[in-house]
Amino acid sequence: MSEIVVLPPPRLGPPPAPRVPHPARWTMANGLRIVSAPRHGVPQVVLRLVLPAGSAADPAPYAGAASLVGHLVAEGTATLAAEELHARLDLLGAAVHPHVGHDFAEIELVLLSETLREGVGLLAEMAMRPSFPEHETERIRAESLDALVARHDEPANVADDRAALEVFGPDHPYGIPSFGTEAGIREVPREALIAFHAARYRPGGSFLVAAGEFDPAELREALDAAFASWSGDAEPTAYPPAPPLGGEERMVFVPWEESAQSEIRIAGQGLARTDPDWIRAGVTNFLLGGSTITGRLGANLREDKGWTYGARSLFSAGVVPGGWVAETAVDVGVTRDAVNEMMREIRRLAEEPVDEAELRRAKDALMLSLPRMFETPAGVASRLATVEAYGLPHEWWDRFPDAVEAVTTEDVGRMARRHFDPQRLVRVVVGGWR
């Protein structure tokens, strides 16, 4: 190999200025907020209608009502039977993705640009006038119950669900999955679904993000035509306080026979998406497990030990403080060692000051990845929806680099002590304990 010249590492010029979209925003007479971010290049439009109708608003005792409603909007309306609605969407080449999270319900419609007008009409039809046909309601109910059973065939899901339950308890919406519980899904009457829709699928409190290739004037016209007759405000959702964590270090073990791996979750409470510490906490988390390979957890468990395919940690966004979890799956035989190593990394971040170089690296990684986050219509829609959903300042993404830059090593220690306190974390293992 000696004949091949060794080139010096390249010297890089200054990074490109981020091009963060500055969407047009307006509010329709009925209160529906619109965020419009047109950009040419990809002949696609992503529409995301976001409603304050997530599982946090599930009517007691019917956990799962919000999820059923979210999926039934695509199963027939006052003017279009289910088959007719499906045939129209399919002929347009549209894709409908209903999604119900803890805080919000969303109807996402992905369209080819040339079908914008028809697509907006069908989106409005689904949001405003679902008919909840008996036949389809019972089918979706049965499918949801089957999906719940199938979900528990997978140890990773069992670990996720158990960790959330341990951290938030059964009385907090974040403690149970957003798709609900078996009893809730089984027992919720169709009338309760209709009532839920009537109370929460309202323009006041909801918003629509459009991103991709479209004519803004055409979008406005189409929205005015399709949504004009919609009215009213969504009922507010009350969130109970999360249970206090603390005291003894907790460990929950769920044996899983013949498991090839153990699923490990180390979980605690995080912070609301609007918390002024969100970015400081995010940078701190990035150091620990923001990347499955280069974070401290991945570097230790995967790169150094070869125990796992990856390890990572993350904060979940929430209207109220959400969760934080460090997660991995390891060879059963090293389960105990892996939990200990993860706890060691978690403690180390709280107890030993991080050095400037490591923090510099994390900041650069986060700041300079900004251009990638706005590359596609789906990416743009997602980032703008976050700003709108949580009521963040409109300049959030413009300010993002400076906010990251401002994070100090002291901030990291403070965040780690606040969120990664071993006494307020629960360890969940699904698999073997060796």
Place this chain on the structure above:
Amino acid sequence: MTDTTEATTALRLPVRTHTLANGMRIVCHEDRAAPIVAVHLMYRVGSRHETPGRTGLAHLLEHLMFEGSLHAPKGQFDDLLERVGGTNNGSTWLDRTNYFETVPSHAVELPLWLERDRMAFFLPVLTSEMLEVQRGVVMNERRQAYENRPYGMADERLHQMLFGDAHPYSWPTIGYMADLERITLDDARGFYSTYYTPGNAVLVFAGDISADEAAALAERYFGDLPHGPPIPPFTPPADPAPAAAVSREAMGDDVSFPRVYQAWAVPGYGTREWVALDVLAYLLADGDSSRLQRALIREGRLSQDVDTYLYPTALCGVWGIVTTARTGIAPERLEAAIRRVLDDVVANGVTDDEVLGAARRVRRDQVGDLATVEERAESLAYAATVLGEPEALERVLETYGEVTPDEVRRAAARWLDAGRGATLVVVPAEGASQDGEAGDE
């Protein structure tokens, strides 16, 4: 009804190509929409180039390639790219192995420098310690993604059934556990030296860069590397689309619902029949009004889900259906319902509207997939690797707008015959073996 009735024009992916003196092919697709560049290096080698007894070698080598090279030691590859805001990964499949980075445009030279180093200076750092750690990671990847996952072993068995043990598409890219244990340092060295050469690679730039700049950078970072030894000839199996070696089998797994997997070997990626079969896949199961969605889910109420797929692979394509039974439904009923739908397509054909809608849904997904420069680079690299030139991608995309209902019917009749397909039924079995042994039928 809709205002638009045409299956709109194909996507345009303009490229400029040239070949370096050492045989490495260079492709540039300029698109200034975002200040980022995707760099995609694809080697024409995949799991099909392995030999039985050493399966998983191509993928294990891909893992080793991230463990450092002489001037960018362990940890630096991910670290250097992440700290400039870039992302990177690699993947191994049946026909190819790829390495790709997406970076803000100021940092485009960094992935080139790193790829050069591991194309030229990888062997000096390849050690048995490195092999052992990555062997462990890959074994955990196999456990996590296959063995410890419900239905995780189905695809592996389905492909064995469809192709028989000798066909190079019969084994999984992750490899068999016993083979992973067997792979030696010499195996890894030999595989690298044989296939990881400029003459066996295509390098694609996509994004915020001009073709001239890309050409100059390619010359600077790769122009002086030697071509490498000639690639050993690959003898494709005599019949690219054999009749299934085993036509039906049941396998026990620790799951709650039976799931039916069916697959057929069909013509390879890029052929007109392949495109017709892709339209058929969308026509049958993508969208709630599609025939399998109606027969199995909405009207039939037999299944929880149904999906069809078509592999864009070179030796032949693989066309498949996967569907999961609802509570109390026997898998045989799903199989019978699928057969009725396929027989009806063959006997009575499909409609213009069905083909139009399916072609639009394909295009919707293609537009979505090709929205990122990373995906564009990969698709162009794949066309160059499997179809011979990146420009072939546009021709494949155009063909979707030309496929007729009769072509769809004929492709179904010719290729999706009951006797040529493999059916694997995964059935619930308490404490089922995790290593994929077949259960009782």
